[in-house]
Amino acid sequence: MGHLVVLKNKPYIRSFAAAVGKKEGEGPLGKCFDKVFSDSLMGQTSFEKAESYLQQTALELACYKGKTNVKDIDVLLAGDLLNQCIASSFATRQASIPFIGVYGACSTMALSLSLAAQLVDSGAAQTAAAVTSSHFCSAERQYRFPLDYGCQRPPTSQWTVTGSGAVILCTTKERAYIDKFLIGKIVDLGVTDANNMGAAMAPAAADTIHRYFKQSNTGPADYDAIFTGDLGQAGSELLYSLLGNQGIDIRAVHKDCGLMIFNRAAQDVHAGASGCGCSASVLAGHILPEMLKGKYNNILFCATGALLSPTSSMQGESIPGIAHIVNIKKEN
Amino acid sequence: MGHLVVLKNKPYIRSFAAAVGKKEGEGPLGKCFDKVFSDSLMGQTSFEKAESYLQQTALELACYKGKTNVKDIDVLLAGDLLNQCIASSFATRQASIPFIGVYGACSTMALSLSLAAQLVDSGAAQTAAAVTSSHFCSAERQYRFPLDYGCQRPPTSQWTVTGSGAVILCTTKERAYIDKFLIGKIVDLGVTDANNMGAAMAPAAADTIHRYFKQSNTGPADYDAIFTGDLGQAGSELLYSLLGNQGIDIRAVHKDCGLMIFNRAAQDVHAGASGCGCSASVLAGHILPEMLKGKYNNILFCATGALLSPTSSMQGESIPGIAHIVNIKKEN
Numbered sequence: 001m002g003h004l005v006v007l008k009n010k011p012y013i014r015s016f017a018a019a020v021g022k023k024e025g026e027g028p029l030g031k032c033f034d035k036v037f038s039d040s041l042m043g044q045t046s047f048e049k050a051e052s053y054l055q056q057t058a059l060e061l062a063c064y065k066g067k068t069n070v071k072d073i074d075v076l077l078a079g080d081l082l083n084q085c086i087a088s089s090f091a092t093r094q095a096s097i098p099f100i101g102v103y104g105a106c107s108t109m110a111l112s113l114s115l116a117a118q119l120v121d122s123g124a125a126q127t128a129a130a131v132t133s134s135h136f137c138s139a140e141r142q143y144r145f146p147l148d149y150g151c152q153r154p155p156t157s158q159w160t161v162t163g164s165g166a167v168i169l170c171t172t173k174e175r176a177y178i179d180k181f182l183i184g185k186i187v188d189l190g191v192t193d194a195n196n197m198g199a200a201m202a203p204a205a206a207d208t209i210h211r212y213f214k215q216s217n218t219g220p221a222d223y224d225a226i227f228t229g230d231l232g233q234a235g236s237e238l239l240y241s242l243l244g245n246q247g248i249d250i251r252a253v254h255k256d257c258g259l260m261i262f263n264r265a266a267q268d269v270h271a272g273a274s275g276c277g278c279s280a281s282v283l284a285g286h287i288l289p290e291m292l293k294g295k296y297n298n299i300l301f302c303a304t305g306a307l308l309s310p311t312s313s314m315q316g317e318s319i320p321g322i323a324h325i326v327n328i329k330k331e332n
Numbered sequence: 333m334g335h336l337v338v339l340k341n342k343p344y345i346r347s348f349a350a351a352v353g354k355k356e357g358e359g360p361l362g363k364c365f366d367k368v369f370s371d372s373l374m375g376q377t378s379f380e381k382a383e384s385y386l387q388q389t390a391l392e393l394a395c396y397k398g399k400t401n402v403k404d405i406d407v408l409l410a411g412d413l414l415n416q417c418i419a420s421s422f423a424t425r426q427a428s429i430p431f432i433g434v435y436g437a438c439s440t441m442a443l444s445l446s447l448a449a450q451l452v453d454s455g456a457a458q459t460a461a462a463v464t465s466s467h468f469c470s471a472e473r474q475y476r477f478p479l480d481y482g483c484q485r486p487p488t489s490q491w492t493v494t495g496s497g498a499v500i501l502c503t504t505k506e507r508a509y510i511d512k513f514l515i516g517k518i519v520d521l522g523v524t525d526a527n528n529m530g531a532a533m534a535p536a537a538a539d540t541i542h543r544y545f546k547q548s549n550t551g552p553a554d555y556d557a558i559f560t561g562d563l564g565q566a567g568s569e570l571l572y573s574l575l576g577n578q579g580i581d582i583r584a585v586h587k588d589c590g591l592m593i594f595n596r597a598a599q600d601v602h603a604g605a606s607g608c609g610c611s612a613s614v615l616a617g618h619i620l621p622e623m624l625k626g627k628y629n630n631i632l633f634c635a636t637g638a639l640l641s642p643t644s645s646m647q648g649e650s651i652p653g654i655a656h657i658v659n660i661k662k663e664n
Contacts, residue, residue, distance in 0.1 A: 003406065005456045045647075046647050048643055048644070048647065049647070074335065075515055079435070081416075082641065082643070083415040083416070083641045083642070083643060084413075084415070084435070084437065084639065084640065084641035084644075085435045085639075086639070086640070086641045086643065086644045089518060089639035089652050089654075090639075090644065090649065090652065092518050093518045093520050093652045095518075096517050096518070096519075097517060098514075098515035098516065098517055099515070099516065099517060099518050099654060100434070100436075100443060100447070100515060101434060101435035101436050101443070101639070102432070102433060102434055102435065103411070103416070103417045103433035103434065103435045104432075104433050105416065111432060111433070115432070115447065118450070118451065118454065118456055119450065121454070122450065122453070122454035122456075124337045124450055124454075142643075182430075183407055183430035183431070183432060184430065184431065185428050185429060185430055185431060186421060186424050186425045186427075186428070186431050187428075188425050307416065307417075307418070307421035307422075307433070308416065308418070309414065309415045309416035309418045310415070311380055311414070311415060311418065311474075312380070312416075312418045312422065315377075315378050315380065315381070317422065320421050320422065320425045322421075322431060
């Protein structure tokens, strides 16, 4: 897997769904999401429980759309940003299905989707689900400051998406499938500003994209679109610069989920969006539906993660970044 | 994977190593470990960095023993107990190899080993490493109280192991291999006492062991030993009771890593040991070496995890448990 993994049996995408918060519902992709909650607590008693409920909702809607009983999912791969990944484990508690917890910060959707594809492709599972989430309110108070503090945010900061995306893979033929994936390496160029995640993750995205093109013997022109996870404005520009040094120009086909989900000018999100739920909800709410409509036939989904914690930042550590790529194709 | 995964190509165990702290070195297995550090900081400036260093040490020693260059590992699967799994990501940062972060609390070694075996078995990786760690000092201050506070610990509490275990799997023939694995479901019977992890995890262990026997059509007598992760004294007794209700008696072959690593009477660890590093260091330091010596030919390694966080406990939530089983066999 230093090498690209080319799947043999086309793990198919049976269904997918996205559940998001109010602000995401008011953004440019608002109409795409399967469920938009009107308040941050979603009927729960804490933001952490609300985040679990987001995951449950996304998975249940994906199951409903795929005419799949939750109990018939052979394995669920899930992750989130909360300490000890509690959004995922508490969301899965009732389902009583085999559970694999994964952690890749905001890259988690690409990681869980890769592993799910691998398990279905190899026959270890007939049906596998990949789910991730984030919640602005649970993330802010865990990573930064209590919301009530009203802290000023610098221009490079990104807004954590309140949302969850779920994708169900299966062995029976559907209209799209996972064709390849490449697991990322940790890249750390020494960025220490926890308010500039885009800069911390861009080098990892550049490394994985560069390796992917090299190993797959393809280039940007071979894809209808290349979606990065949540580099935001600052991170995207840095990615162009880093790839440019390698003679690669992805600008004609590049989109960043962190720049798609909000209207930056109107919604006050500074450099864009972020969070495990950002790329996951854009994938399940926008990218995959557009593929099925015929807009895209062959795309790269490259979610990026910043593997820091408040503890590592307080101890003066720089921010390790990671990015994984999943190649999704539409069936002919 | 609701079903047992029976591997086809014998993912072989090339090498393994364990690195532990002083207290673990003074325990009954002290002489088994590849490296025993004499102080808790291990030359680092924080307990968190010391935990990363434990992981690096275990992986480097496993590579050395397996005559493998770290750079030749196709993928590393690692996890720990720290917020955002920073022990693993910072340990892996220098290695520059593809990295999959997994989270299953103290069950993580069985989970990472299962996924590593799956990746090697399917040909997605030629060489995969599974590594996990825990550190008493980083865990205490994150989960419970600052060490300086000198908090009293109740009799059901367990002592987090300072240690790391690493196992390297490969496709070329060696003397032992992973034959099967079963991914666990989350089981939560409503235990809310964060000082009684054994009770919270035992129902999950019982569920996974029961399902494993049923699906593999085997029973306790078919195995030379069944190692649970870190149920401790309270959890082990509860496990016997729960399995007894299903007509299963594992007592003749059962050992709990949490009861093996310390001398409970002399080392003041109350109900036993715990932590991601407990089952990992016992596996790499004791179980696998004993297999190669011929003591065991066919064992079950069932690591157990409590999927709580301080936040979920403070919010009054009960503790979801999980357990995964790996069946390891000696080559004839």
